[in-house]
Amino acid sequence: MIRVLIADDHPVVRQGLRTFLDLQDDLAIVGEAADGAEAVSLVESLAPDVLLLDLKMPVLDGLGALRELSERGPRVRVIVLTSVSDKGDVAPAMRSGASGFLYKDVDPAALVQAIRSVHGGQVLLAPEAADAMLTGADAPAGHAPIAMLTERERQVLALIASGRSNREIARELVVAEKTVKTHVSNVLMKLGVQDRTQAALYAVRHGYVPRG
Template identity: 50%
Template sequence: MIRLLIADDHAMVRRGLQVFLATQPDIEMVGEAANGEETLERVVHLKPDVVLMDLNMPVLNGIDTTARLKKEQPHIKVIVLTSFVDYDHVLPAIRAGARGYLLKDIEPEELVAAIRRVFQGMVELHPDAAGLLMTHVTLPEGAEASSGPGRQEEAVQELGKLTRREQEVLQLIASGMNNREISEALYITEKTVKTHVSHLLDKLGVADRTQAAIYALKHGIV
């Protein structure tokens, strides 16, 4: 059962999402919040697995709330559900720790499928969001993304550090597979997959699977 909390400052949006998602047999609606501060307070008691997060909220916006959640409740997976798909929203949201970035015009069935996949450990990105990320490597806040010859040469050197198997694992991470699915695809144990993931994150200098997926998209590994 997927425990879900909705964070959005529009009551009609929350109600519409609840009406549909409550019909799903594997999703339990545990609560809602109208701003970031409420979200942070309620996740402590309601213990959701996934939070649907609006970005434009009062008191504390969705990006800052996501960053706080990642620090304070790292097991909770955040899916941004917004009307914005531009550089100033997409990259900060992913940097903050969001595992998904979707637009509010998404079909209900597609939203349910995305929630299930993120719950399983996959990354879900709207095509326009993925397109933006393909042109920018995720960097620490305040750093400038570079796609010039020097950066490309550096990327080639980084990828050259990966073993053939690590490159295969990176491709599958970027395609949205979790560790269990990767182990089945490559006929290796999940423990071995975890070891490969740990090694490739270290070699590429990225913090987590989301950044590894972005890196792979950026450099055409998928």
């Protein structure tokens, strides 16, 4: 059972999300927060697996809540769910620890799948959010084309984006974990990114995993 906390300052939005998500056999809504400060407090007291977090809230906004959670260290996967279309919010949210970034016009079934995917370790963004992350000022410079990756490196990239560990990738591809580490290093170098999260974002942007 995936324990979900909803943080949004609009009661009708919270009620709508609860009503739909409660219908899912594998999801349980453990609480609701009306502002960012309450969200941080409830994460610590209720220990949800996934937090659905609005950005524009009173007392403490979504970005502030993300930073608080990152500093305090509770293990929760956060999906930003916002109606705001400011592309400048995407990179700060992901840097502050969000695992997903979706807009409130997302299809309900896609939202459910996003919760499951993020809970499973994936990084998942709406197409517009992925575009903003990788084409904005904060995007890593000098992306090499996908063509520079070998077929095996492309497979590794797709598995990174699916949230697999090196050990899991090794098992999937039937190779040694040391070999996977070499492939991962090569992928990061060729794409010009610093870590696995940025590699996952690149994969989302170029269609290697489903986008929100």
